[in-house]
Amino acid sequence: MLENRLIYGLYPEVITEPGDAKRTLTSLTNNYLYKDLFSYKGLKKPDVIQKLVRALALQLGSEVSYNELSNLLGIDKETVENYICLLEKCFVVFRLDFFSRNLRNEIKKGKKIYFYDNGIRNAVISNFAPLELRTDAGALEFKWNAKAKSKQLKVFMESYLNSVYEIITPENFWSFVR
Structure with a gap:
């Protein structure tokens, strides 16, 4: 079942109803994933946060540049960082510090951002293909x-x-x- 967990994640309903996993994850992503974020006061551009989540999902396992995301989304770097912080508080993603032989570089370098649940990540990008057909298998494993x-x-x-x-x-x- 390990391959299924890497593709569909660990949400209880996905595990108990594996035949409905795609539908469940798509529903969770479309209806509930952003609920806490959209209810947060001061969130002015909910469509931007959806684009940010998709961009993060496509960059899984790679160093994330806030400047690059800022340019891609047409918002300032501080807003990108604030939105990522909100996504962390809602347990959608988490940041992982960069490791370097040079400890000074660790502080300067960007971070990698991962999703708490691969199923949600895969639903965001609509990719439930088996591992042997994926170009992103290394980022999931x-x-x-x-x-x-x-x-x-x-x-x-x-x-x-x-x-x-x-x-x-x-x-x-x-x-x-x-």
Whole structure:
């Protein structure tokens, strides 16, 4: 079921009614995803937030530039940042800090933005294709080959002493997400 979870996410109704997963996610996205955001006072351009969510969904796994999003959406950079902050508060997305060998660069670099639920992300871009047909499969999956060696991991452990890490594999995936 792991591939289904990567495509359709973990919303309870999606799991209990897998035959209706696409319809459920499309309904959630169209009717409820933006409800909290649209009711927020001061939100002047609800259509812009929908375009922002779509742009973020298409950039999954890539560094996000607020300047680029600002130009794309025709709004200022501060508004982009405020809207992303609102999306975080509503548990739609979360920001992940950039990792660099140079700790100063970590502060300067942008962030990657991920969706809490892949099903919602995939509904936003209307893509429920199987993993083998997707160009974005790498952005949906953990790097979970237990035998893979990573130079970045060594640098991370040297930079952040007393840190712990875990390589996610199909065998420990469920214990990781619980």
